[in-house]
Amino acid sequence: MSDEFKAGFACFVGRPNVGKSTLMNALVGTKVAITSSKPQTTRRAIRGIVHRPDAQLVIVDTPGLHRPRTLLGERLDSLVLSTLSEVDAIGFCIPADEPIGKGDRFIADKLAAVKRTPILAIVTKCDLVGRERVAEQLLAVSNLGTFAEIIPVSAKSGDQLGILSDLLIDRLPESPPLYEGGELTDEPEQVLVAELIREATLEGVRDELPHSIAVVVEEMGLREGRDDLLDIYAFMYVERPSQKAIVIGRKGERLREVGTRARHQIEALLGTRVYLDLRIKVAKDWQRDPKQLRRLGFYD
Template structure:
């Protein structure tokens, strides 16, 4: 995995030397859709490993995270974006701005609509937004087919067809693997011919410290009240091998919430919930880093951080 992050949603750190293979394609795709339609799960399935956290809570994704798919005939860089929604906070406004800028930078857009839920206002809103992105082909992807009956999937495909003039429409399930390869084929078919953009073996360009913070946040999201996920932010303050040990990494992280009552929810009775969060996150971080991890978590209150420009910058959400 990369240790440096590129500065733009669709801008690699450096281009690879020209590829002598004729017909090789490379470029960027992004997934867009309303919150909680399976965008991150689908990206992980395409990449073949976990590069984006997932949750059944809306608005889990807060960054444009890139996953890299390597094939003999192509390199597909997938940008997973936050769900488009009507923003109610400054953080929401910045996330929406991030999505809109990403749409103008990629070679193909994957519009994700779940098979198990009726078409709603959010889907129609995004379809109208995509109609204005005239130069970029859009592939409509009906996700979560494992949760829907065949007749429900067929009806959803017809309903999606009515939403816009899409280059392709494809059903798939990231959970079961159904037609994930077909999704890759369709996205790659819209990429330009060109050399690989990232070295063979790179699966993401997210810094490890950011990935570790996201894994902690994913663990904290599990089992909390509906309103709490939007209020959780995680910052890794320090991460380094322990002095004199080459088999142990110390990670010190802060979980930020907006109110003292939320701090109590995260910590739980006598610290039980925070211990469970730490245990789950540590296992995931050890799998990511390939070494044992000492994880030290502390919960802090940053009052109304989602609406405070100064605190948003401190927590990594820039203008």
């Protein structure tokens, strides 16, 4: 490894729910991307920054790549594919506990068209299976394409994370740090807060709902005359009145639970007390409406 300082970008790609966000959080050392067992949890290219004495690795966590069924899905796929051409290394994430499927082969075909960027195949969630199964998955992954490296890891146990960092950093150019001040992400606080609210909402809702939920923080700031209380006013958008009723729950019970869970996460993130005003609106079929997608922050 060179004695010169290195800095650059690596992105994680893979189908939904393969552990990309959890892996990035583990490498960064703190939570910068929300995680959930629900599909399509990640909707933005979230950047997490790994600081080392010899390097600065900026990890771009992308939405799960899939065959889109809505305009939102098309835009998320477009975001992923454009990111591939802008990074110094690509980590293709495939879980150890699931067989190789059509989604993995679909992504492998897309990656085969990427000629100049080194691609590392990362077998995630290795803590969930035994060594024999990991070995079988490594062999199966090797048949998916040609990779610069194939490495098994566990974000939960931390196994091989240091080696993965080394392998990614080896592929970065010599460069001064890209971010000063030791920050762990460049995401605006309002975006992080909106994501934490959406994460809290995803817990316990029906499988079809996660795709239909979007959150926008309309206003956020310290309460007048106080420096120890942050007021946050946010709207959650769903596509149908029936979905609104599900999220609110019986006598508002579920919405209160979501608010409490989100508030605790936001307070932990920002290090201050929070007053959260969370309301729900219906934006009919917003996933398929270009105007509403733009208003909710999903641009062309």
